[in-house]
Structure formats: C-alpha cells, structure tokens
Amino acid sequence: MKKILALVIADLRNIYRDSMLTLVFLAPLIIIGFVRFAIPLLNSLLFSRWKVDLTPHMTFIKICFAFLPPMMFGMVIGYIFLDERDEDISTFIAITPLRKSGYLWFRILAPTIASFAFFFIYQLLTNTPGPGVFASVPIAIMIALETPIVLLFLVVYAGNKVEGLALSKAVGIVLFAPLAGYFMTSNWRFLAGVFPTFWVTESFLYTGNPVVNLLYTLIGILIHLFYLFLLLAKYLKN
Amino acid sequence: MRWVAVLRNDIRFQFKYGFYYVYLLIAIIYIAVLQSVPGDFRIPLLIFFLFTDICVLGFFFVGGLVLLEKGQRILHVLAVTPMSAKEYVLGKIISLALMAFLTSYVITLAVLGWINFIFHFCYVVLCSSIFYTAFGLIVVVRSKNLNHYFFRSIVYTIFLLIPAIDFFQIFQSRIFYLWPTKAALILLSASFYDCPVTDVFMAYISLLIWMIAAVWAAQRQIERLIHGEFG
C-alpha cells in the first residue's frame, strides 16, 4: 500500500510538473464547452446559411464527442509510457520493489476510472438525452474501456514516440465507425462493428428497444473486452 | 546541396516511422466519407478536413520528431556536422509540407476530380503546412515531452482559433483577416468557389508574412536549442 501511495505521489508530482493534469482536466472541459455552446451555434448557422438542421442528429453528435476525452486519456498515458521507454525509465522502475506489474495496473486503471466518471459528468453537463443513470452504466463501461485499449494499442505497436504519434492519428479512424453505423442502412454497416466505438453509439441509439439494446450492449462489451485482453496479452508477453 | 540530403533523410525516416501508411489510410477514410455525403456538403466537409487535420499534420508530428532526436542526443551530433540549423529546419518543414500536399491533392482529386483554382490550393496547403510545422518547432524547443508539448500548444491554439468568433458570427470584423487561420480558410474556399479578389489578395499576403515569420523564429529557436541554451 505504501509503495502504491509513493507511486501515486510520484505520478501526481510528475503530472503537476508537466502541466499534464491541466491538460487532462482542461481538454474534457473544452469538449464539454464546445458541445454545450458551439454546436448549437453552429447548428443555427448551418440552418440560416444552407437550411441544414442538425437537431434530429444531436444525440448522435453528442455521443460522438463523448469518445474524445477517454481516447485522449489513453493517449496521454500512452505517451508517458513511450517517453519513458525512449529514455529507458521503465526498465529502471521494473527493478524497484514495486515491480512492473503494480506500476502497470495503476497506470492503466486510474485513467480508465477517470473516463468512466467522465461520461456521467459529460451526460449531465451537455444535456445528452440518455436512458437514465442506471442504464447508462454499460455505455459508460464501454467508453471507459476505450481508454486502456488506446493506451495499450500505442504502447504495444509503437516503437518510439514518433510512431506513437502516427498510430494515434490512425486511432482517430475509429471515430468514423459510428458514422457508418448511423448513416448506412444496409447490413454492410455491421462491417464497422469491428471497431468498438460502433457498438457504443448503436446501443445508445436503441435504448427504446430493450432487446436490441441488450444485444448491442452485450456485443459491445464483449468486443471491448476482446481487444483489451488481446492487447494486454501482447503487452505482458513483451 | 546538403539540404537535399537532409530532406531525403527526413522523408525516408518519416516513411519508416509509418507516417505515409497512416496518411494513406486516413486519405482512404476521408475519401470514403466525402464520397458518401450528399453533394452539397462535399466541399465544405473537404475544407473542414483539410483545415483541421491535413494542413496541421506538420505541427502534430514535428514535436515527436524533434523530441525523439533530443532524447537520443542526436541534436548534439548534428550540431558538430556541417549541417546548419537552417538546413535542419528546412528538412523538417519541406518534408512534412510535401506529405500534407500529397494527401490533400490525392483526396481532393479523388473526391471532386477537379480543383477550380489550383494555384490558390497549392499555395494555401503548402504555406499553411509550413507555418504549422515551423510553429511546432518553436513550441517543441522548450518542451520536455509529448504531453508537455501538446499542453504548451493549447495557449497558441486558442490564439489561432480567435477568428472562430467571426465564423460563428458573434463579432465580425476585418481585423480577423490578420490571422493565419482566417487567411487559410479564405484561400481554401477560394480554391473551389469564387471569392472577392481583395479577400484573396489579403489572405495571400497575411499567410506569407505569417509563414516567413514562423520559419525565421523556428530557425532561431532551433539554433539556440542546438547550442544548449535551454540545457
């Protein structure tokens, strides 16, 4: 326990020194502010200029923005791993009494919990119409799981921080999977289901239909866990 | 012709780090998305992708490139070769601008099959990529790691996004024409639609000045970084 505490303190000090905490808190706030204030403004602008009304799609748009901070948490922590690897610090921590595993779990769990909590705050502050707090839990779980998936994806497949940046660009592609699900009507859209994000929006949009909702939520959670354990196994093997 | 060698190396490195594969993938996705939206939205959405992602990619990547070279102490060795800070900066800037240009061009041709005003298009894509890469070089000099780099860039980004006030019609003024972001947006629109000549002219001048100033400052900052004034 004492060791974990020492690690938490060291990490917090690190975070403070790198102004990273500010980044981690500020970015979600900026996203919330954008969704809350800028999107309605943009909507009225689009309507007055091109007679386009996004109002029917608002729920969908709001969920899409909810993906950003959890993915960003994963990237921020992923970059810490990569920076440390580039500078050979992680091998140093591996030989301290805490060992690699304790250090790893803490680093992965903390941002995941933060993402979980974030979703409820986001829902509240942006007025995202949802299925109620209790029914939102499975959605929040899925969104929270994106954090360790992104984190591990970067750490497992990037050789250094530059490759980490390239991969985080590639990660951004998963944000298009919900779009395919939302706009495509044929069953081809389920191809986008290989991306975990697809199931989050699908399950959220079908809250009116309990059977479909339950099915999509179950598949979604399973897909998230599948990627998580796949990446975790790859990480631990190295 | 040392800068050609430097540029060739930069491009080869970026290829090895996977930049080109990633942007090939991104181009394919963007093309697919743009092909599937209704015709009216195609150009505005294309401008959005060019403006928020492809023209800015230099900023995104250059931080990592320099931090990695800093971490591997490569900058010290480069400093004791005949290569100058200018050549170092040119290599990074041109290689990333080239990548941005190729991606923009491929996406635009694949989606529209034409570009109305090709000169505007080339000018804005190249100049704004060069501006953002140079801007990234300025920020990275005092950054300790990737997260610090992105954090430090927030303040500057807020400054660059000030013309959004104009875009959202909260407060409209000609003063926003001074911003490089506004200039880039005008020229991106001017590549596809007819725009007032004065607007285009002002945007040309504004973007050029911003670009030259950023490159000049980047070169000075890199010089100082190499000569160890930041430790």
Add this chain to the structure above:
Amino acid sequence: MIQADELKFTYPGNAEPTLKGLNFCISPGEIFGFLGPSGAGKSTTQNILIGLLKNYSGSVKVMGKELVNISGRFYENIGVAFEFPNLYNKFTALENLNFFRSLYSEATAEPSKLLAMVGLEKELHTRVSAFSKGMKMRLNFCRAFLNHPQVVFLDEPTAGLDPANAKRIKNIIFEQKKAGVTVFLTTHDMHVAEDLCDRVAFIVDGQLRLIDSPRELKLKYGRKMVRIEYRQNGKIQRIEYDLENLAANKNFFHIIQSGQIETMHTLEANLDDIFIQTTGRDLI
C-alpha cells in the same frame, strides 16, 4: 592546431565560472589528454572546443580559427565522439553512417571500412536498437572518423568496453595519430591517458593544474630508485637502490648475479598518484 588563451566560461544563471582561465596549446598530430574528476569542466571545455558553447571569454582557436566565428564548413574537418552514443535506434548501423555521411560535402570514408575497423563488419544491417552498449559505443566512435577529420574529440572512448575492444580502439587512435590527426581525449581513466597521450593536462575546479607528457611526469614525481624483490633462504626480501650510482653499486650486482630476482621495478610514479599529489583530489 588548438590554442586556448585565458579561456573562461560561465553558464547562464551561475554565479561561479565553470572555467576560470585555461591556457594550452596542442600541436598537429598530438594526442592530448584532458584529465579530471567529473564536474571539473572537462565536458564544458570540449563543448567549447567543438563550437557548441559560444559565450566564452578569452580566445580559443582550432585550426587557426577563432571559435566564435566558425561556420558549418569548420565541421568538415572535425570529428567528435560523445561519451554516450547518439544514434538513431530505429535504423541500422549502415543507415546511421550513411545519413551522417550525407551531411559532409568533402570526401568521406566508406562505412563498411569504418565498421570493420571497430569489429562491427557483420552488423552492417543490424538495427542499433539490437546493439549492446559496447557495440553502440564502437559505432559512435567510428562515426567520428567518417569525414577524415584533422582534429578529433573523443570523450571517454574506451568506457564500457571489454579489454580486447578497448585495445582495438587504442590502436585506431595510434593509427590516426600516425596519419597526422590531432586527438583531444577527455577521460578520467589514467591508464588510457598513460597509454595513449603525448601530453596530459589536469583540470580541477575549472583550472589547469599541470600540463606535461606522462613520461616526464612519472619521472618528475617518482623517486629515482629501483626496487628489487628476491628470494634469500626461502624468504622474500625487498630492497631499494638509488638509480644514480647503480653502475657502481656492488650490492646490486651481487643480487643480480645470485639469480634469485623475482621482480625489479623503477619507482616512477603513476598518473593516479601524481594527480592526487598535485591536485589533492581523487579522480572519481
């Protein structure tokens, strides 16, 4: 080849100067050892000599050029191997050398020959990330000779190397000296300095305490004596004689003739002792 007059340097923000007025002169083809404990100003001096730190006062000239005024061309004739390897880990040994090679306009050495010189000829296409620390050091070392430099700066060139490779590195340095290359060697390893250097300088607290050849120093600070250990009646005896009248010393000849000598050494000092004697410091 290298000349420093009243060289002083203070890091920005420091009250105390790191270098407090150094004077030395290094001739072409000389191997000059710069010795001192860590923090004495060795790296600072080297960084000034290779043009990285410019805000010095006094004068330093390398190849006749004042270092404040150098341009990129200066580096066509300079080779530097830093203490810690600076390499692109993601790339192979050959790719690394080819990259640095492309930065010079004048003739450069063949990478495969350089790698063979340090025993890495089989690792041409191996990524540096797969190298051991010693291999990285050797690659880093041979890169300093890529541009056929007239002056090379080597910082702890044998640190972390096994004896066989350390010997290989020393031989290369001798070869280069024979070819007329001037070598500025920074180290805190006295044995390396003793083996390699024509002259050594001791730096402590930003000041040079002494400059001389290792041979002269050993004679000057040693005692002119010979120590003999020999066996007499099964017991080891030790005796010291003055070198001066050795030819007339009958006892000395007696011991030699007895055929019982086990060891015989002149008592010149080693550089470690001299360093402690002259600076009052240990070399760590």
